[in-house]
Amino acid sequence: DRYQRRVHGETRSRRKPSKTPRMSQPVVRVCVTGAAGLIAYALIPQIASGQCFGPDQPVAINMLDLDFAKQGLEGLAMELQDMVNPLLKDVVATTDPEVGFKDCDYCIMCGAFPRKQGMERKDLLAKNAEIFKAQGSVIAKVAKPTVKVLVVGNPANTNALLLQQSGNLPKENVTAMTRLDHSRARNMLARKVNVQTTEVQNFWIWGNHSPTMYPDVRHATVNGKPLMDVIGDAKYCDEGCPFITPLAHFADFPAEVGQRGALVIKTRGSSSATSAARAAIDHVHD
Numbered sequence: 001d002r003y004q005r006r007v008h009g010e011t012r013s014r015r016k017p018s019k020t021p022r023m024s025q026p027v028v029r030v031c032v033t034g035a036a037g038l039i040a041y042a043l044i045p046q047i048a049s050g051q052c053f054g055p056d057q058p059v060a061i062n063m064l065d066l067d068f069a070k071q072g073l074e075g076l077a078m079e080l081q082d083m084v085n086p087l088l089k090d091v092v093a094t095t096d097p098e099v100g101f102k103d104c105d106y107c108i109m110c111g112a113f114p115r116k117q118g119m120e121r122k123d124l125l126a127k128n129a130e131i132f133k134a135q136g137s138v139i140a141k142v143a144k145p146t147v148k149v150l151v152v153g154n155p156a157n158t159n160a161l162l163l164q165q166s167g168n169l170p171k172e173n174v175t176a177m178t179r180l181d182h183s184r185a186r187n188m189l190a191r192k193v194n195v196q197t198t199e200v201q202n203f204w205i206w207g208n209h210s211p212t213m214y215p216d217v218r219h220a221t222v223n224g225k226p227l228m229d230v231i232g233d234a235k236y237c238d239e240g241c242p243f244i245t246p247l248a249h250f251a252d253f254p255a256e257v258g259q260r261g262a263l264v265i266k267t268r269g270s271s272s273a274t275s276a277a278r279a280a281i282d283h284v285h286d
Helices: 038-048 067-083 121-142 156-167 179-193 227-231 253-258 260-268 274-285
Strands: 002-007 010-015 028-033 059-064 088-094 106-109 148-151 174-176 204-206 214-216 237-239 248-250
Touching: 028 038, 038 059, 038 067, 038 274, 059 067, 067 088, 106 121, 106 274, 121 156, 148 156, 148 274, 156 174, 179 204, 179 227, 179 253, 179 260, 179 274, 214 253, 253 260
Parallel strands: 028 059, 028 106, 059 088, 106 148, 148 174
Antiparallel strands: 002 010, 204 214, 237 248
């Protein structure tokens, strides 16, 4: 199990890197709701492979959905078994919330009632209020007291608030996902100045996950330099903002970010799934 390596004229010996991750940590149990849906289908394999909690962190995944999706849950469970992933220690496919949330360290709430044609926003809010209030109570009852909850299903901010209040969970442990807006906006900025997305830093999203959210570029940098200096395009910038003043910001930028999801739907015929799953992974990881 040892091999030789020559460095600067010396022959040194070291142990080969192990292909099997070291797993001395306790297993982290994660519940994903709406687990038979498209977002969860992209999300769950990333959790199982260590992209969320790290390459040495064993995980157990509870997949929760409604009765009509039971067969889809069972199919995904089979796929996870076929992955033969050494990090994945247990898979539970269930339609019972008390089973799904039992002893969980994290809950990622992808499931929500979708807005249907002709449905008013108040009707959508009422339907999801019923769902997330019930889930909040069950989480408080059976999950670990330290459980962290990420709400992905829209309207995410309202759903998160109702869940937190219903279960009387610590406010700091329940969050709504705006990471997708953040990722979209950073990518737009990076493409504008022709750099890698990771080179855009100190950028924030304020407000709800909706067209009313505001992308704040005041302190954004590109490789340490102020973004506004790097842009060098007065036509792309505007002075003042009804929310934060004084501010130099992109005139069309907030609308572009806020409408990106609608553009994805128009282009591919369905809502964002892979990018939403990746945003959830990054949110929980960071």
